[in-house]
Amino acid sequence: MWKKKDCEVVVAVIPSQMKGQNILIHHSELCSLRPHQWLMGEVMEGLLHAFSHTFSVTDNIYLLSHYTAGCILFGDRKNLPQQSLRKVNFTNYGAILSFVLVNSNHWNLLYIHAETGTVYLVDPAQKSSELKASQTAAKRIREYFVMRRTCCGKSEWVDVKWKGGVMAHPLQQDGCSCGVIVVKMAKAVIQAFPEIPEMTFSTSKKEMERERRDLALYILESSVFDEQNRCGICASSKPPGQGTAMIEWIQCDDCNRWFHCSCLSMASEDIEDAKYKRWECLLCQ
Ligand SMILES: [Zn+2]
């Protein structure tokens, strides 16, 4: 997969913490785990959800989407009510785990530990004061819970006096592995819950390369994608927007994945053609 040209074929489907919701990982996203590449948020999100199943913490740690986490910490306050998560009851959980993009290019871990009322914003490269950044984050988290009470009458965690905290962690040694280290830190947090983890892993170039390969394999192994009955583009059995019309499918002669012809925008003469010769999908071409 590493050697193939990046494309939008779905290569893994990771079950989310919330039943019935899945995280789709496209080939181009998985390939951001290649050495020296900057990790894409969707892959990190998928890994966190896979960890939460592997280590059985889905009932203890709420996994907040990194988009919502970014809105809470850095977004415009007037857009915050759209992120109120009115269906979530945080008292069911002991912590919230997420990650955020800082300065549009650097991943940080966000860990909200309810029992001690502590917010950790962990910077793999420790570029600035982590305590100060965590304190600012704690302030935004406080405001977020107050907003939820005002907007949808949800009062859990509103009275917690959130404070900023720091945890010791290994440091990033290159310019591109912040995402990989954040994922490793998230895994350590999940495994140590409810304790604060002691993180001692190596961040050497060699270790980062090995970790990237292991994470890619872990995603593929954690996938629940039914490649025989789902389309490799839309990941559904029925193409989006199609009613009861007959659904045409095409199978790759190389990898055996199936695709809706409509999802590939195939012209009818190309479909007709493919019936009599070899056909290869975007991933295998
Ligand atoms: Zn499709």
Ligand SMILES: [Zn+2]
């Ligand atoms: Zn193929």
